[in-house]
Amino acid sequence: MPTKIEKDAVSGTLTTGHEWDGIKELNTPLPKWWLYVFYATIAFAAVWVVLYPALPIQGATGLTGWTARGAIEQEMAEHAERLEPRLAAIRDAAPQEILADPELRNFALAGGRVAFANNCAACHGAGGQGAQGGFPSLADDDWLWGGKLADIRQTIAHGIRNAEDEAARTTMMPRFLADGLLSAAQVNEVAEHVLSLSGRATDAAAARRGAAVFAENCSSCHGNDGRGSRELGAPDLADQIWLYGGDKAAVVQSVSYARAGVMPAWGGRLDPAVVNMLTVYVHSLGGGEPE
Amino acid sequence: MSRIDPGGVAHVAGGEAGSLYAAGQKVYPKAVHGPVRRAKWAILAACLALYYLVPWLRWDRGAGMPDQAVLVDIANARIFLLWIEIWPQEIYFLTGLLVLAAIGLFAVTSLFGRVWCGFACPQTVWTDLFLWVERRIEGDRNARMRLDAAPTTRGKALRKLAKHAAWLVIAAATGGAWIMYFQDAPTVTRDILTGGASLETYVFFGLxxxxxxTLAGWAREQVCTYMCPWPRFQAAMLDENSLVVSYRGWRGEPRGKAKAAGVGDCVDCRACLHACPTGIDIRDGQQLECIGCGLCIDACDEVMRRLSRPAGLVAFETLANLAASEAATAGIAPGPARQVRGMKARQPVRFSRPRTWLYAGVLGAVAAVMLGAFLLRPTATLAVLRDRAPIFVRLSDGGIRNAYTLKLENRTRPDAALALVLDAPEGFRLVVQDSAADAEARPLLALRQDGITQWRALVTAPAGAGLPESTPVRFRLLDAAGHTVLAERSVFLAPK
Incomplete structure (x- = not known):
């Protein structure tokens, strides 16, 4: 409520003429420059609105044409330009050469980690641990097609059983029951034999009979002792690692209807440098084998 | 203390009635001579010398390291302070220094009033320097006032031009010196002068x-009065036993001509007012605008000396003593007798007070903690990060493998290689990828001088070991003599 401006008895200062329930405000004026600074901020804001996108209207970009998206794109382009010399070196180098050069190796491992998370982790897991149902672990010491750098690179670049790439690794396991190659009893016997390779047979007599079936039908790919073949991508049946489960039902299923995991080819989708970085990274996960 | 005026806005409250904004009134401080002024010159010279010269000090740290004694190397994330090197994760040392500075400021303020504001604050120091330049070019108070009031002539314009040019040179040197604390001083000086510095460097230099x-040439006392938060809460550190710049009203009042009868020692010559860099009248008592520089003391003492009166009409004095003197001299007529009685009533300044002991105690405690932390800081650390994806890997022979990332941080200069051993149950095997091996086939991890190296360790437990879900393990690094230098615990996880 406005009252008249008067002199405060205690301080001798004039009041502003404002009063609230008997409380009067003393007028201790701000310096004028303070007010001018405030006006300057308003002027600054006006200029800002004209130059930069400040209005919540689609397409109101301001005179400078600056956008947050454009700025990010430019930063990304600059970043890519900075990375290019190293990427070029990695593109031209064999994976062994990358490992031999500490600087390239560090770069490839860091880049491979990111590329793996973007492209591979969906099936093989964040740390390459794989998943049940045909997605092999890349961190263990068991490889279907080989764990040397060249093997890994070939698999990444061309994929597995990939019809679109002639260089893809391809083999087919017969569907022994479905195609009438073996009777149900024979399938049961050969499954018992396979379990016996890792000491887990439930019916010793069936397993013995199955040995003959195995030698006749399976050993050409999986070997006489069931240790598999990397040339053919035939898994080791005598170890502790089972891509599709190691219990009897899963083994019977595999023999009866076969398994044929598919992996896409990344050679055409990814920069060759990224394929090389992925090769080095996957090799480093723990299962990589020396050349 | 009846003379103590609660308000202190006399020089801005003079605006016309009703206006909420007051035009600034330019302050023309007059030059003074005396012990306080000499102390201020000495502190000013010391502070400026420290500020401008420290970046040029060199310190040999060996090849590949900056040789600047004091350097905040943001690009390489290090602070170099003579032989001390601070890593980013040790930034709490900087925090601790700031805490010490704050408590130190509180302690000094409670003892001696606003000596920081009056003597050592950069705003005061540079304003003093700029004022000195202004006096050299435009003359003292009266000459400057005349010059500003005079119509613009060629001579006036030249003087003003010379002043601002000199100010800008000092300002450029100040901005340049600031940059030197963050980049190599000789290099950045050459780059700035030759136009070869980065845009960021020029932006901060210009800033x-x-x-x-702006602040030392134009804003001056406005910074202290309107911008600085410190005057607003420094009253919390002051009490009646703090030394503050005070006018001994019991001796000076009533003011009057030197030869008049029945008046106090203050001759109302306004020398104190003219000397004041913030344009206030110290005789109005304690006020927010007073920065405690004490120049009014020198100004008044000079007048008293000319009048053959005792010095100290304005002095560093406690409010307690002011009150005591005032009480002792009540009813005594102005003159030498009152002066003697008043001074006799004073008590020695009580520096030992609960408040000062508290500040000293906190200061000592924080300093002790900082010193302890500094002396015990490790020169190298080992961090073990267990891989979480996957938690473990089952191998084809049924063995279980865990992977660990080892980070070795080395804050010392010399290169070294340490052998890694694993304390774990019988049969566990340790492999470190891409590492060399020592004579006993243990992995040998190279420490990088003043940097971090990272290693990936694979630990394999044999098949059929019957492991619990979690087995404690310990990584130890041994020096050439076989002594454990660093150790870090972790766990080995196995399936249920």
């Missing part, structure tokens, strides 16, 4: 040069 010019 600090610009603020120096």
């Amino acid at each position: 600090f040069a610009g603020t120096t010019y």
Whole structure:
């Protein structure tokens, strides 16, 4: 409520003429420059609105044409330009050469980690641990097609059983029951034999009979002792690692209807440098084998 | 203390009635001579010398390391302070220094009043320097006032031009010196002068040069009065036993001509007012605008000396003593007798007070903690990060493998290689990828001088070991003599 401006008895200062329930405000004026600074901020804001996108209207970009998206794109382009010399070196180098050069190796491992998370982790897991149902672990010491750098690179670049790439690794396991190659009893016997390779047979007599079936039908790919073949991508049946489960039902299923995991080819989708970085990274996960 | 005026806005409250904004009144401080002024010159010279010269000090740290004694190397994330090197994760040392500075400021303020404001604050120091330049070019108070009031002539314009040019040179040197604390001083000086410095360097150079010019040349006391938060809460550190710049009203009042009868020692010559860099009248008592520089003391003492009166009409004095003197001299007529009685009633300044002991105690405690932390800081650390994806890997022979990332941080200069051993149950095997091996086939991890190296360790437990879900393990690094230098615990996880 406005009252008249008067002199405060205690301080001798004039009041502003404002009063609230008997409380009067003393007028201790701000310096004028303070007010001018405030006006300057308003002027600054006006200029800002004209130059930069400040209005919540689609397409109101301001005179400078600056956008947050454009700025990010430019930063990304600059970043890519900075990375290019190293990427070029990695593109031209064999994976062994990358490992031999500490600087390239560090770069490839860091880049491979990111590329793996973007492209591979969906099936093989964040740390390459794989998943049940045909997605092999890349961190263990068991490889279907080989764990040397060249093997890994070939698999990444061309994929597995990939019809679109002639260089893809391809083999087919017969569907022994479905195609009438073996009777149900024979399938049961050969499954018992396979379990016996890792000491887990439930019916010793069936397993013995199955040995003959195995030698006749399976050993050409999986070997006489069931240790598999990397040339053919035939898994080791005598170890502790089972891509599709190691219990009897899963083994019977595999023999009866076969398994044929598919992996896409990344050679055409990814920069060759990224394929090389992925090769080095996957090799480093723990299962990589020396050349 | 009846003379103590609660308000202190006399020089801005003079605006016309009703206006909420007051035009600034330019302050023309007059030059003074005396012990306080000499102390201020000495502190000013010391502070400026420290500020401008420290970046040029060299310190040999060996090849590949900066040789600047004091350097905040943001690009390489290090602070170099003579032989001390601070890593980013040790930034709490900087925090601790700031805490010490704050408590130190509180302690000094409670003892001696606003000596920081009056003597050592950069705003005061650079304003003093700029004022000195102004006096050299435009003359003292009266000459400057005349010059500003005079119509613009060629001579006036030249003087003003010379003054601002000199100010800008000082401001540029100030901004440049600031940059030198963050980049190699000789290099950045050459780069700035030859136009070869980065845009960021020029932006910060311009920012600090610009603020120096604006704040010390133009804003001056406005910074202390309106911008600085410190005057607003420093009253919390002051009490009646703190030394503050005070006018001994019991001796000076009533004011009057030197030869008049029945008046106090203050002859109302306004020398104190003219000397004041913030344009206040110290005789109005304690006020927010007073920065405690004490120049009014020198100004008044000079007048008293000319009048053959005792010095100290304005002095560093406690409010308690002011009150005591006032009480002792009540009813005594002005004159030498009152002066003697008043001074006799004073008590020695009580520096030992609960408040000062508290500040000293906190200061000592924080300093002790900082010193302890500094002396015990490790020169190298080992961090073990267990891989979480996957938690473990089952191998084809049924064995279980865990992977660990080892980070070795080495804050010392010399290169070294340490052998890694694993304390774990029988049969566990340790492999470190891409590492060399020592004579006993243990992995040998190279420490990088003043840097971090990272290793990936694979630990394999044999098949059929019957492991619990979690087995404690310990990584130890041994020096050439076989002594454990660093150790870090972790766990080995196995399936249920």
